[in-house]
Amino acid sequence: MDELIQKIKERSARVGIIGLGYVGLPLAVEFARVGFRVTGIDTDPDKVQKVLAGSSYVGDVSEVELRVAVRDGRLQATSDYAALEELDCVSICVPTPLRKTKDPDISYILAATAEIKRRLRPGQLIVLESTTFPGTTDEILRPELEQSGLKVGVDFSLAYSPERMDPGNRQYTTRNTPKIIGGITPSCTAAAFALYEQVIERVIPVSSTRAAEMVKLLENTFRAVNIALVNEIAMMCDRLEIDTWEVIDAAATKPFGFMPFYPGPGLGGHCIPVDPHYLSWKLKTLDYTARFIQLASEINAAMPHYVVDKVADALNAQEKSIKNAAILVLGIAYKRDVDDVRESPAIDIIKSLLAKGARVSYSDPLVPVLVTDDLALTSVELTEDLLASVDCVIIVTDHSAYPWNWIAERARLIVDTRNALRGYGPDNVIRL
Numbered sequence: 001m002d003e004l005i006q007k008i009k010e011r012s013a014r015v016g017i018i019g020l021g022y023v024g025l026p027l028a029v030e031f032a033r034v035g036f037r038v039t040g041i042d043t044d045p046d047k048v049q050k051v052l053a054g055s056s057y058v059g060d061v062s063e064v065e066l067r068v069a070v071r072d073g074r075l076q077a078t079s080d081y082a083a084l085e086e087l088d089c090v091s092i093c094v095p096t097p098l099r100k101t102k103d104p105d106i107s108y109i110l111a112a113t114a115e116i117k118r119r120l121r122p123g124q125l126i127v128l129e130s131t132t133f134p135g136t137t138d139e140i141l142r143p144e145l146e147q148s149g150l151k152v153g154v155d156f157s158l159a160y161s162p163e164r165m166d167p168g169n170r171q172y173t174t175r176n177t178p179k180i181i182g183g184i185t186p187s188c189t190a191a192a193f194a195l196y197e198q199v200i201e202r203v204i205p206v207s208s209t210r211a212a213e214m215v216k217l218l219e220n221t222f223r224a225v226n227i228a229l230v231n232e233i234a235m236m237c238d239r240l241e242i243d244t245w246e247v248i249d250a251a252a253t254k255p256f257g258f259m260p261f262y263p264g265p266g267l268g269g270h271c272i273p274v275d276p277h278y279l280s281w282k283l284k285t286l287d288y289t290a291r292f293i294q295l296a297s298e299i300n301a302a303m304p305h306y307v308v309d310k311v312a313d314a315l316n317a318q319e320k321s322i323k324n325a326a327i328l329v330l331g332i333a334y335k336r337d338v339d340d341v342r343e344s345p346a347i348d349i350i351k352s353l354l355a356k357g358a359r360v361s362y363s364d365p366l367v368p369v370l371v372t373d374d375l376a377l378t379s380v381e382l383t384e385d386l387l388a389s390v391d392c393v394i395i396v397t398d399h400s401a402y403p404w405n406w407i408a409e410r411a412r413l414i415v416d417t418r419n420a421l422r423g424y425g426p427d428n429v430i431r432l
């Protein structure tokens with residue numbers, strides 16, 4: 001292990017990143033930027049081609065940095081796992097979605113691990129970054145990799161380090177977001193610590209892979225539960241005819257013991273709606289029901305329907321129905337200033353409106369087309385004529401590029417799920 005740490009410190013260790021998506025590509029570029037020779041392995045040939053062409057498909061990765069890294073030979077990409085043989089450190093950043101039943105789907109981790117096992121050699125460090133349930137690294141990866149005949153902590157190192165990136169966040173990037181590391185043995189932790197210390201300002205070791213796995217699930221369950229709480233507060237305020245946003249802003253003046261969360265159209269993205277289910281699934285195997293997660297999931301999943309009800313009420317007040325109404329959804333990405341529509345509540349809202357007979361269009365400068373199993377829509381241009389012609393505009397995603405004042409002045413009716421139109425007058429605006 002000392003030899004590997006030495007190579008890492010000299011930056012002569014060869015680094016591999018399996019999965020070049022939202023998580024893997026920024027990490028690969030970061031290691032390349034500080035001088036490592038990095039190989040990205042992705043089963044998607046399109047992503048590999050784009051990396052090799054220096055064309056960034058992840059908002060947080062600068063095209064210039066990517067191009068320079070590829071041009072200088074510090075970053076390569078391939079779909080061929082044979083590249084693993086030359087690598088000293090390998091980080092696994094593959095997807096961990098849910099199955100339709102909301103059970104974890106760790107098949108991508110298993111596929112990557114099987115490839116690593118075939119080529120594992122003494123001295124290598126393997127780090128799992130994908131979000132997963134506690135026990136994945138020591139109960140599943142460890143025995144699988146040890147089938148190679150090599151022993152963890154003796155022949156090779158194995159650790160878990162959760163990815164905490166927040167797409168679109170300009171203040172906290174890969175470099176300055178502290179990173180948690182937990183190894184199977186202290187020497188595994190030391191090796192992984194040495195690696196990540198090269199690119200991340202603050203690395204925090206914990207006592208085990210299971211603790212590191214749980215840290216990530218605590219963080220994202222904390223968000224899911226607090227968002228559900230504030231969504232329910234918004235529904236209560238609605239009944240009480242109190243302005244939720246005013247209440248939250250006032251509560252947020254308390255300098256201790258309160259952290260503001262804001263209501264919205266529902267959870268989206270690859271993490272918050274998904275990760276807590278990894279934890280509740282694991283607990284179910286131990287005969288324990290994760291009650292907060294269950295309740296938060298119910299409340300958050302109901303928000304798109306609550307928004308549709310708000311639209312129905314608003315149209316009703318104008319003696320109109322959802323059926324045949326022209327409705328424009330503004331913003332379909334799961335959050336502001338990203339182009340990612342995974343789990344976006346906009347999809348549920350659009351489907352529900354279509355099922356009720358509305359004529360739905362959407363406009364999102366970051367998402368030109370929306371294709372799901374049963375939807376195929378193209379973003380429309382946001383024009384004065386369009387705003388004047390639709391019966392209702394629903395603000396689902398508050399991208400900073402939208403000219404709010406201009407929109408508020410031209411739309412007939414707006415249901416604002418993000419308080420984007422704060423201060424633009426209540427006449428034609430219904431807030432959550």
Ligand SMILES: NC(=O)c1ccc[n+]([C@@H]2O[C@H](COP(=O)([O-])OP(=O)(O)OC[C@H]3O[C@@H](n4cnc5c(N)ncnc54)[C@H](O)[C@@H]3O)[C@@H](O)[C@H]2O)c1
Pocket residue numbers: 018019020021022023024041042043044047093094095096108111112129130131132163164165166167270271
């Ligand atoms: N996106 C985020 O903001 C974020 C934040 C924190 C944690 N995470 C976690 O990080 C992990 C990765 O998420 P992501 O958003 O980067 O996913 P992603 O879908 O953007 O990227 C995953 C990549 O892995 C590739 N891949 C799939 N199977 C593979 C295999 N067997 N071998 C090689 N490549 C393979 C895919 O082609 C894809 O390019 C997930 O566990 C996710 O929960 C994501």
